[in-house]
Amino acid sequence: MRQRLIYLIKVYALTVILFMVAKVVFMWANHEEHVFSSGDVWDVISHGLSLDLSTALYALIVPFLISIGSIWTESRWLRRILCGYYTIIAIAFTLAFVADTSLYPFWGFKLNAVCLQYFDNPAEIGASVSGLYMAIRLLLIIIGAIAIWWMYFRIPMWDKKPSNKKLSVIGDLLLIPLFIIGIRGGIDESTTNIGQVYYSQEQFLNHSAVNPVFSFLYSLSHQMGDTSKYNYMEEEECEALVKGVFTTESTFSDTLLTTTRPNIAIILLESCGEEFASVMPRLQQLKKEGIYFSQCYGNSWRTDRGTVCTLSGYPSFPSLSVMKMPEKSRSLPSIARTLQQENYKTCFLYGGDINFTNMRSYLISTGWEKLTWKADYTAEEQSTAQWGVRDDITFQTLHDQISKADPTGRLLIGYSTLSSHEPWDVPTKELDDEVLNAFRYLDNCLGDFIDRMKSTAAWDNLLIVLVADHGINYKNINEQRPLERNHIPMLWLGGAVKGPRTVNILCNQTDICATLLGQMRLNHEDFRFSRDVLSKSYHYPTAVHNYNNAQLLIDSTGHILYDFDAKRFTVSNSKEPERMLRLNKAILQVTTKDLKER
Numbered sequence: 001m002r003q004r005l006i007y008l009i010k011v012y013a014l015t016v017i018l019f020m021v022a023k024v025v026f027m028w029a030n031h032e033e034h035v036f037s038s039g040d041v042w043d044v045i046s047h048g049l050s051l052d053l054s055t056a057l058y059a060l061i062v063p064f065l066i067s068i069g070s071i072w073t074e075s076r077w078l079r080r081i082l083c084g085y086y087t088i089i090a091i092a093f094t095l096a097f098v099a100d101t102s103l104y105p106f107w108g109f110k111l112n113a114v115c116l117q118y119f120d121n122p123a124e125i126g127a128s129v130s131g132l133y134m135a136i137r138l139l140l141i142i143i144g145a146i147a148i149w150w151m152y153f154r155i156p157m158w159d160k161k162p163s164n165k166k167l168s169v170i171g172d173l174l175l176i177p178l179f180i181i182g183i184r185g186g187i188d189e190s191t192t193n194i195g196q197v198y199y200s201q202e203q204f205l206n207h208s209a210v211n212p213v214f215s216f217l218y219s220l221s222h223q224m225g226d227t228s229k230y231n232y233m234e235e236e237e238c239e240a241l242v243k244g245v246f247t248t249e250s251t252f253s254d255t256l257l258t259t260t261r262p263n264i265a266i267i268l269l270e271s272c273g274e275e276f277a278s279v280m281p282r283l284q285q286l287k288k289e290g291i292y293f294s295q296c297y298g299n300s301w302r303t304d305r306g307t308v309c310t311l312s313g314y315p316s317f318p319s320l321s322v323m324k325m326p327e328k329s330r331s332l333p334s335i336a337r338t339l340q341q342e343n344y345k346t347c348f349l350y351g352g353d354i355n356f357t358n359m360r361s362y363l364i365s366t367g368w369e370k371l372t373w374k375a376d377y378t379a380e381e382q383s384t385a386q387w388g389v390r391d392d393i394t395f396q397t398l399h400d401q402i403s404k405a406d407p408t409g410r411l412l413i414g415y416s417t418l419s420s421h422e423p424w425d426v427p428t429k430e431l432d433d434e435v436l437n438a439f440r441y442l443d444n445c446l447g448d449f450i451d452r453m454k455s456t457a458a459w460d461n462l463l464i465v466l467v468a469d470h471g472i473n474y475k476n477i478n479e480q481r482p483l484e485r486n487h488i489p490m491l492w493l494g495g496a497v498k499g500p501r502t503v504n505i506l507c508n509q510t511d512i513c514a515t516l517l518g519q520m521r522l523n524h525e526d527f528r529f530s531r532d533v534l535s536k537s538y539h540y541p542t543a544v545h546n547y548n549n550a551q552l553l554i555d556s557t558g559h560i561l562y563d564f565d566a567k568r569f570t571v572s573n574s575k576e577p578e579r580m581l582r583l584n585k586a587i588l589q590v591t592t593k594d595l596k597e598r
Contacts, residue, residue, distance in 0.1 A: 003157075004067040010155045011063050015056035018148065019211055020045050022097045027208050029101045033475070034204040047199045048209035050185070054192045055214040057182045059089055064175070079157065086152040087145075093213065094144035098137055100212035106422065107301070108473045109548040110194075111212040112219035112319070129423055194218060194565040203480050203570060218565075219319060219549075229564075230592045232585040241586035244540045248525050250518035250532040255498070256291055260520045261342070262463040262496035263411040265402060266335070266512075268310060269442065270303065270420045273471030274487040276439040279431060282447030283489065286466075288500055290493035293533075295506045297543040297554065298470045298488045303416070304357035306469035306509065311335055311414060312366060313513030313530025315591045318549040318564065322595065323362045330365035331598045333526040335513050336412060337367030342522065344410040345369065349398055351377070351389030352418050368414065372397065390427065391419040391442060395449040403456040416469065417442060435474060450493065460495035465516065467491075467509055482552045482561050482571060486545045506541035506554060507533040529591060544587060553584040560584065 023044055027036060062085045066078050100111035185192030197209040232238075277284060299309040300316030304323040308314055312332040314322065322329050336346040347370040354360045354373035363371060374388040384390040398415050405411045419426050419442060424434040426441035446466075453459055468488035477484050488509065507515075511531045517524040518532035531538050545552040550563045550570060558574030562584055574580050 004070070007155060007157055008060060008064060008067060011152065012056055012060050014151055014155065015059050016049075016052050018093060018151075019048075019052040019056065019213075022093075022100075022212070023048060023208055025097070026101050026104070026212075030104055030204070033105060034202075036202075036205065040205055043199070044205055044208040048197045048211060051192065051194070051197050051209070051211045051214055054183055054185055055211045055217075057179055058217075061179070064179070082157075083153065086149050090145040090147075090149035090152065091141075093148055094141050096212045096216060097144065098141050100215075102137055104207070105473075107548075108478050110207050110210045110215040112215050112548065198563075198566045198568060203478075206566070230585075230589050232589055233582075235593075238586045238589050241583055242590050245542055245583070245587065246529055247531055247535070247537045247539070248514065248528060249537050250514070250521075250524070250535045251537045252535070254534045255519070256492065256501065256534070257463065257496050257519050258498055259461065259496055261410060262461050262494070263402065263405065263407070263409070263458065264339075264344075264413070264463050264465065264516070265398065265494075266310065266412075266414045266465045266467070267398075267446075268303075268307060268414070268416040268469045269446075269466060269489070270417045270469060271472045272420060272439065272442065272468040272489065273298070273474075273485065274489055275471065275474060275477050275484055276436065277489070279436045279440050280443035282443045282450075283466075283491075286447070286450060286493060287489075287491055287502075290464075290491050290497055291501045291503060293490040293492075293503045293505070293507060295504060295541075295543075296467070296488055296490035297483075297506075297508055297545055297552075298468060298486045299508050299510055299545055301470050301472075301545075301547040303469045304359065307359070307416065308332065308362065309508070309510045310467060310469065310512055313510045313524075313527040315510060315529050315544065315587075316546055317592065317595065318546045318551060318588070321357065324358050326358055326361045326365070328595060328598045329358070329362045332366060333513070333528075333530075334366035335516065336363075336369075336414070338513075338517065338522065338524070338526070339410070339412045340367050340369075342410065342520075344412045345405075346412045346414075347372065347401060348414040349373075349394060349401065350416045350418070351385070351391070351394040352387045352416075363414075372401075384427070385419055386423055386425050387418045387421060389418075391417045391445045392427070392448075394418075395445045399449055399452055399456075402453065402462065403458050405458065407458045407461050417445075419445075453494075462494040463496040464493040465490075465512060466493065467512060469509075479547060479550070479561070480571060482545065483554070483559060486552065503534070505533045505538070506543050506556075507531070508543050508545075528594065544584075546588075551584055551588055553580050553587070555580065564588075 198206040304321050305316040314332050346368050348368040349372045377389045381389050420438045424438040426438050430440050431437040467490045471486045511533050513527045514524045514530035514532040543554040549565045552561045560580045561571035563570045
């Protein structure tokens with residue numbers, strides 16, 4: 001029994017040490033974007049230890065069961081099972097460590113099951129980074145897995161059956177409660193959770209303390225279907241709280257357009273947060289020519305989610321993508337479907353793979369009739385960018401589709417740009433910073449497109465809606481500075497616009513549908529979560545943004561960012577934080593309930 005117990009202790013200790021080392025590597029790999037001291041490293045390790053100890057017990061279950069089986073037999077197949085198990089563990093741990101460290105600079109949160117939603121198309125994932133980047137990560141996974149397997153395999157095992165089998169069985173039975181209590185995190189009502197390791201006002205340090213293996217497993221067990229975790233109050237109270245937030249009618253809506261039936265182009269600018277406005281002079285000039293909504297905020301942090309928010313006026317969610325759920329997305333309201341009923345022809349243009357994240361399914365099922373995408377271009381054009389066809393080429397396609405259409409007819413065209421995205425591969429170089437240079441390129445493409453459209457017959461009856469699909473983390477602008485990180489441009493241009501104007505009203509990109517339909521004097525009651533921000537009924541301006549089980553709420557009193565895993569404010573800059581938190585929870589509860597019932 002003593003040999004088996006020592007073996008289990010060594011395996012357990014090695015697992016905990018691996019988790020600690022992974023934290024140090026994670027912090028070192030992200031040190032360029034985050035400042036911390038050697039004392040912070042120790043704090044991260046010590047505060048994250050409780051989660052590491054609990055997670056390590058999961059990895060110890062199989063060796064524990066094997067040790068019990070060895071009481072009666074010394075068969076080699078038990079050792080072979082352990083060898084195979086350690087191979088699986090080594091690969092799983094290394095994948096988690098490398099993926100967590102590699103994804104964090106892009107996403108700004110710890111590894112979780114959200115990443116699985118984007119693995120349907122590995123080629124599209126690889127388009128965000130270089131081949132060398134992927135090769136280095138693959139090499140690290142191979143080396144790491146071999147090293148971890150070797151360390152486990154080198155731990156000396158027991159060499160004989162115990163002399164007193166009954167005593168060994170009793171001893172093992174006594175260990176079972178320790179496993180249960182350790183995995184659960186104690187005997188209190190609260191169980192092991194991610195929030196227990198949070199200790200700092202600096203979110204990077206909290207994230208560093210979180211065990212990536214636990215984070216992934218925890219989120220995997222809390223995917224869609226477990227909507228009960230967002231049930232915070234009685235339904236009547238919840239509906240009463242959000243009633244004033246989501247007003248769907250247009251009353252005495254201000255008139256911004258010269259016609260109620262313009263041809264419409266909705267352009268989603270990839271990753272184009274307001275943080276990049278300083279390197280986009282053409283966009284800045286266009287703000288003076290059109291209707292600029294100066295307080296618009298993105299609902300989410302990914303293109304698939306931002307696209308649904310914009311085109312369906314439907315909210316995003318902290319841990320799932322509605323576009324990835326065809327059985328849900330096909331029931332959503334849609335600007336395309338609504339305008340189809342007004343005899344509009346609907347087209348959508350994207351230079352990338354339109355099958356990525358189930359985009360094709362969403363677009364077709366919500367009323368977009370003609371789809372133009374990467375496959376419609378030549379092989380040479382398809383290879384002009386990692387993600388597909390670069391923006392200057394697709395902007396030309398957009399120009400041709402609009403200018404060749406009947407200017408007196410009815411056309412709705414959607415278009416997503418793609419060049420302003422990792423790996424920032426654009427054909428021109430005006431700025432040394434590759435990120436800023438990509439947005440300067442987008443700005444040039446946009447400006448050239450507008451200039452050429454102005455000289456066409458289509459311009460007079462054209463409304464162009466420019467909006468970013470989402471913002472991104474850049475340098476020190478991240479979710480800990482949520483107003484800067486998620487502030488996005490929304491601009492209406494074209495001959496159908498009466499004149500330049502700035503609308504200083506707090507809103508979301510989800511409000512585009514109701515606001516546009518209100519200008520067109522069309523009913524938009526199907527768009528339950530989209531508000532006509534120009535209507536007199538819009539009396540409680542708010543904006544919401546969420547990511548990875550956290551949600552930002554902004555109103556006239558300030559803003560809060562609440563982490564539902566940690567059950568704490570990540571950012572609180574409000575005169576009434578508790579009231580805002582109650583409303584924040586009600587919004588999440590009512591929107592999640594709506595999705596579940598679709």
